[in-house]
Amino acid sequence: GTEDRLRxxxxxxxxNLFGEAESVDVTGKYxxxxxxxxxxxRDPSFIDPDIxxxxxxxxxxxEEPGFDVNRIFLGYELRRQVTRDWxxxxxxxxxxxxxxxxxxxxFENDEDTVLMSTLSVQALxxxxxxxxxxxxxxxxxxxxxxxxxxxGSDFDAIRVAAHARWYHSLGPV
Numbered sequence: 001g002t003e004d005r006l007r008x009x010x011x012x013x014x015x016n017l018f019g020e021a022e023s024v025d026v027t028g029k030y031x032x033x034x035x036x037x038x039x040x041x042r043d044p045s046f047i048d049p050d051i052x053x054x055x056x057x058x059x060x061x062x063e064e065p066g067f068d069v070n071r072i073f074l075g076y077e078l079r080r081q082v083t084r085d086w087x088x089x090x091x092x093x094x095x096x097x098x099x100x101x102x103x104x105x106x107f108e109n110d111e112d113t114v115l116m117s118t119l120s121v122q123a124l125x126x127x128x129x130x131x132x133x134x135x136x137x138x139x140x141x142x143x144x145x146x147x148x149x150x151x152g153s154d155f156d157a158i159r160v161a162a163h164a165r166w167y168h169s170l171g172p173v
Contacts, residue, residue, distance in 0.1 A: 004031035020045065036060030036071075052079040054091075067102040071095055077120075089122040094152070117152040120145035120159075128167055135169040 001007060009029040017024055021044050028037040038058030046053035057074040077091030095116040121144050128137035145159040 001031075004033040007031040032063070034060065034062045036062075046078070050080055053077070054079070067099045070098045070100070085125050085127045087124045087126075089120075089124070091120055093118045093120070115152055115154045116147050118145050118147045119151065134167040136167050138167065139163075139165045 007030070009027070011028075012026045014024045016022070023042045025040045025042070026037070027040075029035065036059050038056055040054060040056045042055075043053040045051070053076060055074075055076045059073070060071045062069050062071070073093060073095040075091055075093030077089055079087060079089040081087050093116075095118075097114045097116065099112070099114070123140075123142045125138070125140040128134035128139060141161075141163040143159070143161045145161075147153045147155065147157045147159075149156055
């Protein structure tokens with residue numbers, strides 16, 4: 001690529017890890033902008049047959065505009081299909097970020113480790129006619145996340161996000 005030059009990505013997947021459809025996905029990637037690795041454990045029937053657990057752990061080095069950052073993270077997310085179209089999820093993510101090479105006043109030392117502990121809840125509605133090639137229907141995604149010092153974060157923040165997609169065919173399929 002012209003921006004990140006060489007890009008390399010590798011993945012390894014293990015399906016049916018313990019004989020109950022659990023899986024582990026390991027991903028590694030490298031470019032001159034972002035490099036890192038992540039392992040994600042998935043249990044499709046955690047505690048209850050209708051509750052799925054996903055637990056990622058990993059690290060990343062990234063060149064952001066104005067600074068570089070090294071991150072280490074781990075977390076978990078519980079998902080439940082509540083109706084045919086609606087899925088709810090909630091989880092926690094803990095991240096340690098170490099910004100370096102900050103473009104600021106050379107007499108100021110802004111380089112410090114930042115701790116983030118985030119709780120989030122999500123609702124997803126999907127009623128498309130085809131999962132991989134939809135021609136009609138919609139996908140709605142709502143998310144609320146909070147990063148609080150009471151949870152071990154270095155700052156307090158709230159994130160609200162919503163995404164909507166509608167599919168309608170413009171001609172014969």
